[in-house]
Amino acid sequence: MSVLLGLTQMGYGQSSYELSLNAKKLGAPIQSTMYGLFFEDINFAADGGLYAEMVKNRSFDFPQNLLGWYTFGKVEVMKDSPLFENNPTYLKLSASGHDHKHTGIENEGFRGMGFKKDETYRFSVWAKTVESNSPQKINVQFLDSKNDVIASQDLEITSNEWKKYEVVLTPKKTDEKGRLRIFFLTKGNIYLDHVSVFPTDTWKGRENGLRKDLAQALSDINPGVFRFPGGCIVEGTDLDTRYDWKKSVGPVENRPLNENRWHYTFKNRFFPDYFQTYGLGFYEYFLLSEDMGAEPLPVINVGLSCQYQNKKEECHIPVNALDEYIQDALDLIEFANGPADTKWGKLRADMGHPAPFNLKYLGVGNEQWGHEYVDRLAVFMKAIRAKYPEIKIIGSSGPGPDGKEFDYLWPEMKKLKADLVDEHYYRDPKWFLNNAGRYDNYDRKGPAVFAGEYACHDHSTGKQNSFRSALCEAAFMTGLERNADIVHMCTYAPLFAHVDGWQWRPDMIWFDNLRMMKTPNYYVQQLYGHNVGTNVASLTWNKEPLKGQDGLYASAVYDKNTKAYIIKVANTSTETKDIKVNINGLNKKVTPKMGECVKMHAGEMSAVNTLDSPNNIIPQKTTATLNGNQVSISIEGEAFGVYQVICE
Ligand code: AHR
Numbered sequence: 001m002s003v004l005l006g007l008t009q010m011g012y013g014q015s016s017y018e019l020s021l022n023a024k025k026l027g028a029p030i031q032s033t034m035y036g037l038f039f040e041d042i043n044f045a046a047d048g049g050l051y052a053e054m055v056k057n058r059s060f061d062f063p064q065n066l067l068g069w070y071t072f073g074k075v076e077v078m079k080d081s082p083l084f085e086n087n088p089t090y091l092k093l094s095a096s097g098h099d100h101k102h103t104g105i106e107n108e109g110f111r112g113m114g115f116k117k118d119e120t121y122r123f124s125v126w127a128k129t130v131e132s133n134s135p136q137k138i139n140v141q142f143l144d145s146k147n148d149v150i151a152s153q154d155l156e157i158t159s160n161e162w163k164k165y166e167v168v169l170t171p172k173k174t175d176e177k178g179r180l181r182i183f184f185l186t187k188g189n190i191y192l193d194h195v196s197v198f199p200t201d202t203w204k205g206r207e208n209g210l211r212k213d214l215a216q217a218l219s220d221i222n223p224g225v226f227r228f229p230g231g232c233i234v235e236g237t238d239l240d241t242r243y244d245w246k247k248s249v250g251p252v253e254n255r256p257l258n259e260n261r262w263h264y265t266f267k268n269r270f271f272p273d274y275f276q277t278y279g280l281g282f283y284e285y286f287l288l289s290e291d292m293g294a295e296p297l298p299v300i301n302v303g304l305s306c307q308y309q310n311k312k313e314e315c316h317i318p319v320n321a322l323d324e325y326i327q328d329a330l331d332l333i334e335f336a337n338g339p340a341d342t343k344w345g346k347l348r349a350d351m352g353h354p355a356p357f358n359l360k361y362l363g364v365g366n367e368q369w370g371h372e373y374v375d376r377l378a379v380f381m382k383a384i385r386a387k388y389p390e391i392k393i394i395g396s397s398g399p400g401p402d403g404k405e406f407d408y409l410w411p412e413m414k415k416l417k418a419d420l421v422d423e424h425y426y427r428d429p430k431w432f433l434n435n436a437g438r439y440d441n442y443d444r445k446g447p448a449v450f451a452g453e454y455a456c457h458d459h460s461t462g463k464q465n466s467f468r469s470a471l472c473e474a475a476f477m478t479g480l481e482r483n484a485d486i487v488h489m490c491t492y493a494p495l496f497a498h499v500d501g502w503q504w505r506p507d508m509i510w511f512d513n514l515r516m517m518k519t520p521n522y523y524v525q526q527l528y529g530h531n532v533g534t535n536v537a538s539l540t541w542n543k544e545p546l547k548g549q550d551g552l553y554a555s556a557v558y559d560k561n562t563k564a565y566i567i568k569v570a571n572t573s574t575e576t577k578d579i580k581v582n583i584n585g586l587n588k589k590v591t592p593k594m595g596e597c598v599k600m601h602a603g604e605m606s607a608v609n610t611l612d613s614p615n616n617i618i619p620q621k622t623t624a625t626l627n628g629n630q631v632s633i634s635i636e637g638e639a640f641g642v643y644q645v646i647c648e
Pocket of ligand 1: 231383504
C-alpha cells in the first residue's frame with residue numbers, strides 16, 4: 001500500500017474509480033456537535049483580538065502600572081481605589097502650572113489601534129474631580145501612525161463623585177497603528193480609571209463586545225460546539241495563573257488581571273505585555289455560544305498546573321484538598337444553568353441573561369496525564385455526577401494521539417465511565433494521511449471521542465497554514481465523518497493569531513488591528529461545518545472505505561432535513577481522478593438531482609492566504625454530473641471537493 005501510495009504521488013495510479021453509496025440503510029446519527037471551535041487566549045486571541053477593547057492596560061493594573069502608556073506633565077499613579085477593589089490602581093492628572101506645558105496620557109493599544117474612517121468609537125472613562133467641585137475638562141484624541149490627529153472631542157468631568165463618562169469619536173482616516181491621547185485642559189486635578197475605547201459596531205452591537213469581523217467568521221463556520229478557555233491557559237504556568245472563571249464574571253471594571261501564560265511560554269516568541277483582563281469572560285463566552293447556536297463546552301482546572309512545566313507534586317493540589325476546585329466546577333454549572341434565585345444563577349441574570357444557557361458538557365482538565373490526573377478526575381466526577389448527573393464529562397487522553405500516556409489513559413477513562421475522551425494531535429501531513437482510518441476499529445462500547453485539539457503541522461513551510469496542511473486535514477476528516485458513531489466532536493486548534501503577536505502556528509484565522517484572513521484550514525472546517533448531515537452514509541470502493549488508496553479519501557453523509565447525500569472527496573495525488581458514485585438502493589420514486597458542489601484547489605501545495613491576498617485559496621463552485629443514480633465526479637490532483645446530491 002505504501003509503495004502504491006508512493007507511485008501514485010509520482011502519477012502512476014489508476015485514474016477512474018467506481019464507488020458504492022448505500023442508500024438502503026441509514027448509517028449512524030451524526031451529532032450536531034460534530035464540527036466546532038476551540039478558543040484559547042493565545043496569540044492575542046482575546047485581549048487585542050476577539051475582545052474589541054482597544055486600550056491596553058486600561059485599568060493601570062499591569063505589574064508595571066504604566067505599561068502601554070506614555071505620560072506627560074503631572075501624572076501620578078494612585079493605589080487603593082475605593083471604586084474597584086480588584087483593580088486598585090488609578091491615575092491623578094494635575095495642571096502643569098505652566099501655560100506651555102501639558103499634562104496627559106497616551107496609550108499604544110495592542111501593537112497599535114485600528115481605526116476605520118467614518119466609523120464610530122466609544123471612548124469611556126471612570127473619573128472624578130479632586131479637591132474641587134468645579135468641572136474639569138479633558139481632550140480625547142485619536143492619532144494615526146504619523147502622529148496626526150484624526151479625531152478629537154472634549155469631555156467635561158463634572159462631578160467629584162466617581163462616574164463613568166463617555167464620548168463617541170469618528171476618525172477621518174483609516175489607520176492600523178493608531179493611538180489614543182488624552183490632554184488635561186483645565187487648572188485643577190482629576191482622577192481617571194478604566195480608560196476604554198471600543199468600536200460601537202461590535203458583534204450584535206454589544207457594549208464590552210467582540211470584534212464584529214472575527215466573531216462573524218466564527219459564526220460563519222456554523223459550529224456545533226464551542227470549547228473555552230483552552231488549552232494550557234486552563235492550567236496556567238502555575239496554579240496562581242490558571243484561568244479562574246469566577247474572576248471573569250461580574251462588572252468588567254472589577255475583573256482582576258491575570259498573567260497570560262503565553263507571554264513567557266516561548267523565549268523566542270516572548271511578549272511581556274500579554275495579560276488577561278478577563279474582559280471576554282465566561283458570560284461573554286456563553287452568549288457567543290448561544291448566538292452561534294453552538295453547545296458550550298467549558299474546560300475547568302482539575303487541580304493540576306501545566307504538567308510540562310511543573311514536575312513536582314507540590315505544584316499541584318493534593319487529591320484530598322480539591323474542594324475549592326470542585327466547588328468552582330459546580331458553581332460554573334450553576335452559573336450556566338441555575339435558576340435566577342441561586343447564587344451564581346442570580347449573577348448570570350443580573351448580567352442580563354435570566355434564562356439558563358443550557359450547558360450540557362464539561363471538560364475536566366485540559367491536556368493532563370498520569371495517575372495524578374486520573375486520581376483527581378475520579379474525585380471531580382463523583383461530585384459532578386452526584387449534583388448534575390445530566391452533564392456529560394470529558395476526560396483527557398494526554399498530550400499526544402498515541403504512546404505511553406495515551407495507552408494508559410484510555411482504559412482509565414473507560415473505567416471511570418467518562419462520556420467523551422479528548423484527543424490531541426498536532427502532527428505532520430504524513431500522519432494525517434496515514435490516520436484517516438484511525439477510528440475505523442475503535443471500541444464502540446467505550447466513551448465517545450472528542451478530537452479536541454488538532455492541526456496539521458506542515459514543517460516544510462515553517463508550519464504555515466499551507467494548502468497542503470488544509471488538504472491533509474480534509475482527507476483525515478473523512479475518517480472522522482465515517483466514524484461519527486463514536487467521534488462526536490472535533491475542534492481545530494488554535495483558533496486565532498495576531499500577525500504581530502503570535503506565539504504558536506498554524507492557526508485558523510489571522511488578523512491585524514483592521515483586517516482578518518481566513519486560512520485554507522478555515523475553509524475546510526467551514527465546508528465540513530456546513531455539510532454535517534444527520535447520518536453517516538456508507539461509501540466504499542471494492543467494499544472498503546477510500547482512506548488513502550491511490551491518494552484518495554472519501555466519505556458521505558445523508559441530511560434528513562435537505563434530503564441530500566453529501567459526498568466529500570480529497571484527492572492528495574497529483575493526478576486528476578474520475579470517480580463514479582453509484583447511489584444504490586434508492587427508492588425508485590426518487591429522481592436525484594445535483595445540488596451545490598464546491599472544491600478547493602491551490603495549484604501549489606505550499607500556497608497560503610495572506611492579509612493582503614486573503615482570497616488566494618477559497619472554495620469555488622464546481623460541477624459533477626448525474627446519469628440516473630450515478631454521480632460522475634472529476635477531481636483534479638491535490639484538491640478537496642464536496643458534492644451534494646438531492647434525493648427527494
Ligand atoms: O493549542 C495550543 C496548545 O496546545 C494548547 O494550549 C495545549 O492544550 C496544547 O498543548
